[in-house]
Amino acid sequence: MGIARVRWGIVATGNISTSFTRDLAELAGEAVVTAVASRSLDSADRFADQFGIEHRYDDYRRLLEDGHVDVLYIGTPHPQHYAIARAALQAKVAVLCEKPVTLTARQARDLVAVAHENNTLFAEAMWMRTHPVVQAFFADLAKGVIGEPMEALADFGFHKPQLPARLLDPALGGGALMDGGIYPITFVHMALGSPAELKAVGSVNEDGVDLNVAMAWRYDTGAIAALTCGLRSQNPWTASVSGPEGSLLLPHRFHHPEYYIRSTAAGEERIDVPTHGLGYHYEAAEVMRALRAGLVECPALPHAATIEILDLLDETRRQIGVSYPGDDEYLGG
Ligand SMILES: NC(=O)c1ccc[n+]([C@@H]2O[C@H](COP(=O)([O-])OP(=O)(O)OC[C@H]3O[C@@H](n4cnc5c(N)ncnc54)[C@H](OP(=O)(O)O)[C@@H]3O)[C@@H](O)[C@H]2O)c1
The missing domain is CATH 3.30.360.10 (Dihydrodipicolinate Reductase; domain 2)
Structure with missing residues (x-):
């Protein structure tokens, strides 16, 4: 993919979105944040003004519809990840989604399938792997x-x-x-x-x-x-x-x-080992490398590991007796 500067869209304006966006400045020559979406326009405006972002939305889906981005970073709480990531992949917008990428392994398997169906990059933001x-x-x-x-x-x-x-x-x-x-x-x-x-x-x-x-x-x-x-x-x-x-x-x-x-x-x-920035730009760089290579999977953030780890989280939660309201949400066929 011949992208001069990869255009990032940010979904949600909380803590980790702020840290991630700040760290993208480490990649200023090759990455630019062009859009941000929040549940409220006030937050979107505040975030956009802080980071000099051109397009701001009070609705996550409108960011996708407007088509100003190559890749979406999702920084909402975990239960919201699945539906937003799925909508992005179906719109053929690449996704880097915070960890845990979904609440269950079943949902993650579905996202990987949707990524392949749409030939669109999908990765879990497990930044530790790229540190x-x-x-x-x-x-x-x-x-x-x-x-x-x-x-x-x-x-x-x-x-x-x-x-x-x-x-x-x-x-x-x-x-x-x-x-x-x-x-x-x-x-x-x-x-x-x-x-x-x-x-x-x-x-x-x-x-x-x-x-x-x-x-x-x-x-x-x-x-x-x-x-x-x-x-x-x-x-x-x-x-x-x-x-x-x-x-x-x-x-x-x-x-x-x-x-x-x-x-x-x-x-x-x-x-x-020398490092710089907060540590989030390393995963972003890997995602951009995969995007430029036209890959569906980022080699540094492998799908199989994301799914196996969610299988382990599923089994652990079963044993300790923890379930969530959105656990069985499954949008696949
Ligand atoms: N990689 C890391 O180092 C790291 C560190 C911390 C957290 N995380 C992960 O990042 C995700 C977000 O964590 P965070 O600490 O950034 O959380 P946070 O500060 O609470 O921010 C989450 C943001 O999600 C949006 N949101 C959407 N639906 C929401 C709802 N129902 N309730 C509250 N907020 C909602 C809000 O943004 P808007 O109001 O703008 O829509 C909110 O500011 C989690 O999945 C977490 O596991 C990763």
């Missing part, structure tokens, strides 16, 4: 520096006296697992793949929202993993993989770290 430190970490792991990986530990958790309301609202897909737990799950899936067996426990409040979750995974190779996430404590927020020859560790806020630690017989080494 340079995380990529260097997994390149080291693949070289075999720790031997056969046998154990993985990953944790994601924070507490704030005033948690954003979205995180505690079942109608907005609230809970520790879908918002934070998806990172430990993605990390361990990147290291070891999908497990043969998964067990999960969680503390669920009176509204049916999981406040913290512990998961144990077993593999037929003999490898195991322990994963935790929560909204009630200041967790270590680290991730590691270990094998007979040593271990690799991503430090606090492991999903966008500054360095990793390699511990082997040679000693303990801190490996720094």
Whole structure:
């Protein structure tokens, strides 16, 4: 696709849309935000004025109909992702949609099918996959520096006296697992793949929202993993993989770290990898590369992994007894 500057449209004007749009400035020569849509014109105007965006809408669908964009970034709460992403793909507008890309694996499978039917790029914004430190970490792991990986530990958790309301609202897909737990799950899936067996426990409040979750995974190779996430404590927020020859560790806020630690017989080494911006422009660059190549799938943000991880989230929520109002929404045939 011979696009001079890729035209981005932003759906929703909340926290992550703001961070993502700010970071797109790192790609100013090749990307431009041409449109933003919000549920209210006030918010759309405020956002558009802040970032110098030409077209602004008080309706997500009108942004698609007007045709000013090559790719849509979706930053609404998770329950809204599915319908908006589906409408965009059907309009043949490429989609980069926040994580978790849908509430269920069934919905994600449908979006992948719709992307193929319309020959239109679709990707989940799992930015951790494209982060340079995380990529260097997994390149080291693949070289075999720790031997056969046998154990993985990953944790994601924070507490704030005033948690954003979205995180505690079942109608907005609230809970520790879908918002934070998806990172430990993605990390361990990147290291070891999908497990043969998964067990999960969680503390669920009176509204049916999981406040913290512990998961144990077993593999037929003999490898195991322990994963935790929560909204009630200041967790270590680290991730590691270990094998007979040593271990690799991503430090606090492991999903966008500054360095990793390699511990082997040679000693303990801190490996720094230079990064810039907030870290969201890396996924945007990968999406634009795929768009220019005319791909339906962005190699750095693979469909199979998105679906397998949603399968794991489905099973975990089944075991801990968490369901959402939009869970069974399915727009496919
Ligand atoms: N990749 C990351 O680092 C990262 C970080 C945080 C969150 N996320 C993901 O991004 C998504 C949004 O999270 P956020 O923290 O940005 O949330 P947020 O600050 O609450 O913003 C969400 C935005 O979605 C729009 N929206 C549409 N329907 C809504 C509804 N029924 N209730 C509330 N807002 C609604 C609103 O924008 P308008 O009023 O303009 O329509 C709102 O500002 C989630 O899926 C989350 O998992 C990713």
